[in-house]
Amino acid sequence: MGEEVRISDYDVSGGDDDDRVSEWEAGLPNVDDLPSLSQLLISAEMASAFSITAAPHRSMVDVDRASRDTVSSLQGQSQQHQVNKLTDSKSFSDDRDEEMVVEGEETFDLTPDGSDSRKLRRVDSGGASGGAVEDAHSAMRADDTSTKTLKRIRLVWTPQLHKRFVEVVAHLGLKKAVPKTIMQMMNVEGLSRENVASHLQKYRLYVKRMHGSSNEAPSSSDPLFASPTVPKSSRNSVSGGGTVNPHSHVPIPMPYQPQMVPLPYPPPQMVPNQPGGYHHGFDPHSHPYSMMMQPRDCQIEVEDLHFLKWKRGEVYGVIWEKCMKKST
């Protein structure tokens, strides 16, 4: 349902764009209607009062260059921007007890330019050199599917991203949690299997390490471990609701800052990065896999997971939840 929208959003086939461009151009004001760029729009007094100086004259070349710079910088920054946005937005966590307000449309997007970036990587392992510099025009063209010269930039696993990762791994169980599956279930645009594999490797090491040291809560040594979730009890079979998730291991979170704000799974989403036939991210009807751990506050651990059904970006129901007081 949402998929078609996404697909059209990322449609890069030329025809439609041409129409829209000409439509857009038709709506532009006539040259005669536009004031000269050099024309003063405010009085001289006003200008001096606000220390406004006249902008230097700009030629078409300057304007063109500036717009290219803007485009290329946007392409370069968009990923970091997205990541930062995720990091910043929820800093004021207000924990709701019931009534988890979740914006179903919230979506991760790590794609630098909104188009297929998964294939961008190492197009030129040996050659390297002026890829990004080369043809500015091709960079501006909407159809970038052939010019994959952008290098995938280093992914930062924000607490939000990691949280979703942990949720998915917990849902799958450590056995079925393999990179590709995780990647698909995380449903994050621009997230590659390699990204997940690397993170998963670290995660497994962490789990192993935690398993060895019988005690949970590394406490003082690792302040980042102030995780609100439950590392222990991954062994005991899940009480209540058993059928839905046979392996509802309580996830062992990695040392990241606690994330109190529930970050919902977005509705299944077309991942434009996926090659060819992959567009079925996940079917929400047959797989109500969305779940989240939502610690209320520091005193409460979440024993089991909250499973939510998603449909058209809305929560249909909480299947179960179970919390338990921390014994301290």
Next chain:
DNA sequence: GGACGAATAT
């Protein structure tokens, strides 16, 4: 040949 996971590189 693709996916996985461990080893290794950055």
Next chain:
DNA sequence: AATATTCGTC
């Protein structure tokens, strides 16, 4: 330390 890349294996 975190993440990416390589490489042997299935």
